[in-house]
Amino acid sequence: MAIDTTTSTPAPTPAPTTPDTPRMSTRDKLVLFVLCAAQFMVALDFSVLNVALPVLGADLGMSQSALQWAVTAFALPSGGFLLLFGRIGDLYGRRRLFLTGLALFAAASVLATFAWDPASFLAGRALQGLGAAVIVPTGMSLLTTTFAEGPARDRALGISGTLMSLGFTIGVVAGGVLTDALGWRSTMGLLAVFALVVLPLAPGLLPESRTPSRPHLDVPGAVTVTGGLLSLIYALTTAADRGFAHADVITTLLAGLALLVAFAIVESRAEAPLVSLPMLRRRTVAWGNLGGLVTFSMMSTVVFVLTLYLQEILHLSAWQTGLVFGVQGVVSVVAGTLTPRFVSRLGARRTLVLSLAGQGAFVAGLLFLNTHTWSVWLVTAAVSLASMFHLGAIISYGLTVTSGVPDEEQGLATGLVTSTQQIGITVGIPLLGVLATTSEDLMSGTRTVLALNAAIVIGTAALVALGLRTRRTARSGAVETEPLGSR
Template sequence: MTTDTQTSRTTAAPPAATAAPAAATPAPAPAPGGDRLTGRAKLVLFVLCAAQFMVALDFSVLNVALPVLGKDLGLGRSQLQWAVTAFSLPSGGFLLLFGRIADLYGRKKLFLTGLVLFGVASLLATLAWNPASFLAGRALQGLGAALIVPTGMSLLTTTFPEGPLRAKALGISGTLLSLGFTVGMVLGGVMTDTLGWRSTMGLLTATALIVLVLAPRLLPESRNPERPRLDVPGAVTVTGGLLALIYSLSTAAQDGFGRADVWGTLAAGIVLLAVFAVVETKSPAPLVSLPMLRRRTVAWGNIGGLVTFSMMSTVVFVLTLYLQETLELSSFRTGLVFGVQGVMSAVAGTYASRVIGRIGARRTLVVSLFGQAAFTAVLLAVGAGSGALLATVAVSAASMCHLGAIISYGVTVTSGVPDGEQGLATGLVTTTQQVGLTIGIPLLGVLATTQDSLFDGVRTVLALDVAVLLVAGVLIGLGLRDRTKNRA
């Protein structure tokens, strides 16, 4: 997935055991064998991907509409951030909890609940009559997204068996997720100029309704039949910790680290997550089993996902500033640059599963991180007064590698995980995605806006981005290497 961006400086947030539990309720196999999708399997995949596309669209479609929206509803510039934060807080903070609840009580049931909530919330945002009603709609959209994303991903991984079919399904899902972000950036500007900002929220309402009509008959139900008790202390501490962490970092991306509430919530988030780790060691039915986190594929795969999302979101952010403020490109021409990026990512998505089939998900993840670093380094060659074409080519190539990393880290993390814990595994995958989208810009992107020269700041951020990707690629390559070969 290429990450979301803005045409202004307002940022948006943005696609896992103790003893193995009993297998989840079996879902109808989408294909009798081989690596070809049957007609019904294609319909199932369409529904799941359409829902993920809708959520990705929501991350970016509103960005360019924020100034117009603010004037219409009476939101001041300092309050516009809440149009983004109100969505990102629940969508990221509740992912892990809802993924686990889906394991216990039914993934399809929670997926459909999320669609209903998302559709109603989008309608509320469309019809909003004041700031409070609009922000309430955005917060409910975030809750709906937190239900849809992990349950949709776990339905995908439990419906499509591990191997070529799952890799192909994840490849298609990742491609459409990438297109959702890109289409949102381009479509948001067009719809706002022609139909008004409310049309962007109306589009989401219509999409949710279409998916909701198709999903009940097509999707299988699956759950863990043992239904262990929900780890309430773990749920409270991890959800509170994630909410505090996402709030602090998304606020810092807008206003910097000078505010007291940024540091206060950042500290609270770290403390709550530390308490969560202690709680999980004592819980008889932990929300996140520590043995699962000790799986090399889960730990290193999620680190890879965190790095690729955070570093690509930073590149997109600083490149937007460079194109608009240094090269003085219009919002429309800037959108075209990222439109090319989205098309190239879609092309990459059609080949990613083939690459994974040939060299494996682990090697694909490492190679993709190195490729993302290499093409990000090319961006260092752009000049202060020229380089739009080079920037377009380089960011498109980096995005192709980024998509390869997204798909391969999803395959890596979910491989070998029992069906009864797929909701937890995919909850970790999507939580990593959300946190990655959130932390990159405040940790690195803010350097571009605080230096005397924006151009020098952009180059500094790009250089740090490359360094992080290279170091991560080396460490993940060592962490995921096949140890059996060394025992010969």
């Protein structure tokens, strides 16, 4: 059951407030801090190690081809087990599972920090990914069931989305600074410190939350969807290194698709399905997740190709490149504070459509890049503004998908939301980024990727707008579904 924490008193903020703006109690703020800190920590883990990989490989004796597993070992379990752990949290207690995930993540980060060989390091990364697969869906479910639907939840999700986006960006900057100053182990140590700070605070603050009934866990559904996601993520991450023609990639890609088809068949016949097919047929869930998948996958590709462009073409140092993305992070914070206000006025669905269109438009502006050093200013401005709309899309798609979903199914809905995030971050670079890295001319390849990126995002904005449009009956003109602007 959701706990209503809103009051009629406006929140104390320098900007003008409206009567709908909730004031959070001290306890609400502490709960939000714990949940957001955990989400920030996971987002940080996605990028903090990237800059450190060459140093890490030399220290542990990992070959260049083996270094991809430093990323893949985390991405496989973190994306593959999300739906399963989201449902387990629904059935057996989200708070209990969230605490277990935090403890596992902390222990795994300590193992990765003090790893003595490649096997121990990759084991730590895999366990980090497993902990993240527990933390993200249960944390999101705790957030959406603690804060009532409406302004309170909009504001909480706005803060959470901002910190997740900021965590990914800060990871790029912090990874370079920490590796230069203290070595690659400090990047993993930072994550251990985060987890060990959050873990003692969580038990006394977070309420327990589960479904009123406790049906049997859908084991066939869990096996097929987890196997399908694991195979799909493995195929796409491996394709970035070996290409889509490699036998491993083709085999696991086909296996993943077959398992996901089997999952859909199993769920249509299950007494207590892992994923409710009627939920997937909700327009808000289907179109909202499409918007989320595109905004994450395309923005991760932009960051990837621009990192190559800034260092390989404009010859910026790692620190200078990090500074460019640091500006992006600051703009994301501002966007996170403003987006809930737009949602309250325009509705989550319309905000999603406008945010996707804005992201695509500013990515299209990057097509004017060239080899001259002044282009760094265009990169800074365009990517920062694109990130502002990207943050708006993140917040509004989460609200679109979870609004109207009963508390007992919030784990399912947020599991879909977070699976979309993880898969989006994973698939973008293999699908488009490889066009830049395999091109004979990096400048030409970069422009090709950015053009396709902008076209996909803007096209998705149009599709989502059509999919979520108001429908009226032919005879009476009565509204059949919620209007585009509704939450």
